[in-house]
Amino acid sequence: MKVVASSCLLGFKTRYDGRDKKHDFGGIPADVEYLPFCPEVEAGLGVPREPIELVRMDDGSIHVLGRQTREDFTDRIEACCRAKVAELKRDGVDCFVLKSNSPSCGLESPLYDACGNVVGTAPGIWARIVAAEFPDVPHGMP
Numbered sequence: 422m423k424v425v426a427s428s429c430l431l432g433f434k435t436r437y438d439g440r441d442k443k444h445d446f447g448g449i450p451a452d453v454e455y456l457p458f459c460p461e462v463e464a465g466l467g468v469p470r471e472p473i474e475l476v477r478m479d480d481g482s483i484h485v486l487g488r489q490t491r492e493d494f495t496d497r498i499e500a501c502c503r504a505k506v507a508e509l510k511r512d513g514v515d516c517f518v519l520k521s522n523s524p525s526c527g528l529e530s531p532l533y534d535a536c537g538n539v540v541g542t543a544p545g546i547w548a549r550i551v552a553a554e555f556p557d558v559p560h561g562m563p
């Protein structure tokens with residue numbers, strides 16, 4: 422069984438602050454293979470890096486911007502996620518485990534307006550693409 426999991430949950434120090442969010446998955450059945458994926462590292466954002474956040478733009482679209490610089494990382498992260506989708510459609514995947522609250526991996530992450538006010542929640546880029554491209558593959562938070 423192939424499980425694609427957010428890298429930080431598997432103990433990789435891929436978070437913006439150089440830390441991990443290692444999760445205790447308990448007894449892992451021998452037939453489970455965990456495959457790490459970090460969209461932000463894969464997109465070349467580096468570790469450590471500027472935190473990013475989901476922002477609702479004036480036209481209603483949702484972008485991922487650097488918290489301080491307001492640099493738009495949407496296209497870079499999305500391209501990397503699309504490449505991963507192609508790989509997984511070719512090789513197969515049985516389940517996704519996604520880190521909560523992340524603007525890339527979270528199923529429901531904080532959504533800000535241009536002034537920095539929280540206006541709701543939205544899925545991160547990777548979570549949104551996973552749900553759209555693999556609707557029949559279980560995906561959730563640990």
Ligand code: SF4
Pocket residue numbers: 427428429430435436437458459460461462520523525526
């Ligand atoms: S992008 Fe996802 S995998 Fe990478 S550090 Fe953030 S939550 Fe973890």
